[in-house]
Amino acid sequence: MFMKLLILIIYFAVMIGIGLYCRKHATDVNGFVLGGRSVGPWLTAFAYGTSYFSAVVFVGYAGQFGWKYGISATWAGIGNAIIGSLLAWVVLGRRTRIMSQHLNSATMPQFFGERFGSSALKIGASVIIFIFLIPYTASLYNGLSRLFGMAFNIDYSVCIILMAVLTAIYVIAGGYMATAINDFIQGIIMLFGIATVIAAVLNSKGGFMAALDGLAKVSDPAVTDTPGIFASFFGPDPLNLLFVVILTSLGTWGLPQMVQKFYAIKDEKSIKKGTIISTIFALVVAGGSYFLGGFGRLFSDEIDVAANGYDSIIPTMLSGLSPMLIALVVILVLSASMSTLSSLVIASSSTLTIDFLKDNFIKDMSDKKQVLSIRILVVVFIAISSILALIQYKSSITFIAQLMGVSWGALAGSFLAPFMYSLYSKRVTKASCWVCFIFSSVLMIANIFFRSSFPTIMQSPINCGAIAMLAGLVIVPVVSLFTPKPDKELVESAFKCYDKKTTVEQKTALGD
Template identity: 65%
Template sequence: MVSKIILLVVFFGIMVFVGLYSRRHATNVNDFVLGGRSVGPWLTAFAYGTSYFSAVVFVGYAGQFGWKYGLSATWIGIGNALLGSLLAWLVLARRTRVMTHHLDSATMPDFFGKRFNSQKMKIAASAIIFVFLVPYTASIYNGLSRLFGMAFNIPYEYCVIGMALLTGLYVILGGYMATAINDFIQGIIMLIGIVVVIIAVLNGQGGFTEALQSLAAVPSDAAANAGQTGLFTSLFGPDPLNLLGVVVLTSLGTWGLPQMIHKFYTIKSGKAIRTGTIVSTVFALIIAGGSYFLGGFGRLFDNPAIHSGDKIVYDGIIPHMLSSLPDILIGIVVVLVLSASMSTLSSLVLTSSSTLTLDFLKGTVMKNMKENRQLLIMRILIVFFIVISVVLAINPPTFIAQLMGISWGALAGAFLAPFLYGLYCKWVTKASVWASFIVGIGITVSNMFFKFIESPINAGALAMVAGLVVVPLVSLISRKLDKSFIEGIFICFKNGEEKLEDEQKKTPASV
């Protein structure tokens, strides 16, 4: 217990110190929200990766999908690395940075408002973000608190409140730069921790070969292939179709999540983007691939502790797998998941507060808001957002994976298609963006009530794919934006590449 407490005290002390150190980088709105648009490749790549993976992945998703699909769940991690990181950076990073800099846009709603010349669209997008980031935040508290309960026997509610206070403290103090520096530190901890944990867990099962043989002997309990052995070690597992849905949601979904896209706004130069692409992909492969690979062995730890009647408590699988490890390793695990979760939480609360302040309140409810007032309101809203998510986390309505599926499905379903097409295509219309908002939110919310798709994760994947179809179809039959306005938007790409290269020559990319 002493070793676990020492690890936590050191970790918390570093986080608070970084917040205090970063106060000098948070004196105006541009610095507080974007880090002055001068963040280097390593910080940006780690910020992207640590915002991507949290307790939701390590505890909720790895536990649930490892149980359902066995080792084939590792495909989810591979998809996250190749689609959610590598391809996202290749397709989105440079154009996002160039166009948002040209539009002087600090948030995704601001991008929509300026790209499509619509104040109403900007306000609607900010409202969508604020509402649907809450369940995602609650799911992170939930997953982390289960590990704390296992390691320290601390009541769930105390874990939630303590984590919320610490995260809020360093974000309020240092803004984006504090989150980026802490993300880098937390990312290093995650990389080391996941490798150590996998080795320890497999050694407890007699090594990789013996664990694999034991898993191959476990019979399937799915109705379609009940009793069949070997499925949990097969290439695509017992349910390839639903596995594909999870890969789509968790990989393609990042393309439309405001807290992920925001990282591309802040990166420094063209060279930084190239470096960040490589670092982010390797990080995702190790963290996500390792988490799902570990979860794939979950059935070897079947125990009454993870059963509630005839149902499996998926959120308890990973904590139970780790409960037999030595204290020092449990301490490492707790710091690992704490690092992953706090980095994601800081990104979520900063995104939500900045969006509500800059895109909803400024210029509408509170006209002519001065910069100091904007900073104050953002900090107040960080507290407000944390309080709401804590209340929801203390009484979560469903499993972690379902909470995340609802949030990702709604946000990515609404934003992915218009954002992607908006970066590349001049023909995208206002009506098609509104249609994507309606379809993405409509599919996700209606499925919550009517359950026409059993899994909210598959519903989220459907919402994203639907948006990619709806936007071009509606654009064909709706009124186009003024040609001169569009040319003024896309002129940035005629000199954007040269501008990036000039910046790169003048200022070497920092860490």
């Protein structure tokens, strides 16, 4: 117990120290929200990866989908690496960095406002972010409760308050740069922790081949009578697994806290390196998490999913590890959650200040006042999410936890298509953005209250969210065909940033 506490104290001290060290980078809005747009490839790639994967993935999704789909759940991690990281960087990275700087936008709503010359569109986007990021933020605490109880025998409320206070300190002090540096350290812990835990769990079952053989012998008549299905390539339910891959992979393309990482990256070379680093990180962390979860049914004699839920699967799998490994797992999950939490609160507070309060409610808001407002709202958002997490814990309400999937679907469904198309096409209209915003938000809210009325395949928030994203990719171009063309001068002004001449080395491009 002494060693566990010592490791935690050292970890917390480093986080706070980095926050205080980075104060010099957080004196204006550009520095606080984007780190002065000078963040290198390693920090950006790790910030992207650690914001992507939280305790929700490691404890919740890995356990749930590993139990449902067996070893084939690993496809979700592979999809996260290829679609959610590699393709996201290739398709969005450069163009986002160039156009966001050209339009002088620090947030996604600000980008929409400048790109389409519409303050109403900016406010609409900021309202969607405000509504749906809070339940997402609250859900980050869910994966920690059982692990902290198992490792430290302390009340979960203490864990929530501790995590909230420490995250608030280093975010308020150092802004985005402190978050990026801490994300790098947290990312290293996650990489090392995942690899170590997988090796230890498989070893406890006789090694990889013995564990895979054991999984092939597992049967569940409630799922399927096919022998060896949980050790097969595509598992018992390939269609629903595909929706999981789409939601958790394609979703990153439209999440404000993810896309914002591209705003801050330093240069072309950083984008190329960051693409590779981010992909490898996702393959190890996400692939490893889902791969580990795929062996959950080997512990079915110790797990009562009906009574304790899917969140009990991963903690039960880890409960037999050595005390030092359990301490490592707690730090791993704490790192994953704190990195995502810090990213979410910066996205929420900066959006509410820059896109909602500034000019609309507070006129002539100076740079200094904006930074102060963002810092105050960081405290507010962390406090609200902590209170929601405590309410859920004390009253055993599962409703808040379910909102994680709804939040992800609403945000990505609303923003993915309008944002991506507006980086590439001059034909995208303001009306198509509004239709996509309204369609996805209403669809996901309706899924909360009228889920039983939905078609069977859409009753799952995950499937519904994936459908919202895919629908947006059709809605934006179709509505753009039948609505008034955007102002030509405004569009040309936005796209001229891509025509700027730049000199590169011959290895990058041949001369005349």
